[in-house]
Amino acid sequence: MALPTQNWYASWFDTPYYHILYKDRGYDEAQAFMRALMAYLKPKDSAKILDLACGKGRHSVFLNSLGYNVTGVDLSKNSINHAKQYENESLTFKVHDMCKPTKNTYDVVLNLFTSFGYFEDDEDNLRTIKAIKEDLKQDGVAVIDFMNVANVISNLVPTEVKTMKGIDFHIKRYVKNNHIYKDISFKDNDEQFEFTEKVKAITLDDFKTYFKKAGLTLINTFGDYQLNDFNLETSKRLILVFK
Known part of the structure; x- marks a missing residue:
């Protein structure tokens, strides 16, 4: 019997069963979200994008098809090994712990589909936010796509x-x-x-506290993948844009 480890995500995400359970996640919805987000952010055509906790790379591959230079990183070796089949000159995948900076800088850093709040130690959530700051170019922007905890x-x-x-x-x-x-x-x-x-039940106020401690500024919040306004009671997502 496979038992949970302290860092549950390190074991569960690396099993084939994780991908079996969640295999019906919608690619059409993900692509529509990326199109809407890029239309809002308006990155330059040659922008460098970091997909933080990229999984098997569905967002990375699509963003690369739009013409961006994309790096996808994830803790799961199995997911990265799968994603590497899509690599090309402007799309790369690496195993990486998102608590640590990548030692490169990007125009856009994305953390999508509630790939945050997994850590046992809350300090690691703040470390991740600080790492995102280090990964951003001076005029770069970051996006965290989290669940709306209240909803x-x-x-x-x-x-x-x-x-x-x-x-x-x-x-x-x-x-x-x-x-x-x-x-x-x-x-x-x-x-x-x-x-x-x-997953930690992180609220909008919690994120604002992380951003303040990390020296980052919240620019906007959205409540769904169509980028409608965030509503605490009815929105399914909490999408945060910051720099």
Whole structure:
């Protein structure tokens, strides 16, 4: 039986089951979001973009197809190995811990699809924000696409069973100690697996505190992938633009 480790994301994200469970994430929605975001940010044609916690690279590949020079980084070796098949002269992928600066600078740094707030130590969240600052060019801009905690908690589905590729994923969701948990258990080939996702319930005010400590300025907030205004009660996303 696979048990959660202290850094749950290091083990869970590197399993094939993570990608099986979430394989229905919409590429069309992701691409529409990137188009809307680039139209808003208006980066130059040759802009260098960092996709922080890029997973298998779906956003990176699409942004590169729009003409940008893109670097995708992720902690998961398996995800990066998969993404490397798409590499070209203006698209590269690397294994990297987002708590640390990349030692390069970019016009745009993106952290998408709630790829933040995983750390056991809250100081690591601030370290990541500070690392993003170091990764930005002087006139660069960054975007964090996070969940709207208030909306997620008020609409939390406590239990469900999701069947993907013949595997029944039993999912339990709950809030504990200012974190949103998702317990995932399933059986495959007569072996039982258990993993737990844990994300800090970071609010807009929390992010503002991180930005202030890191010497960054919040420019705008959006509440969905169509870049509508953020509403604390109804918005599903909290998309933060800062520099």
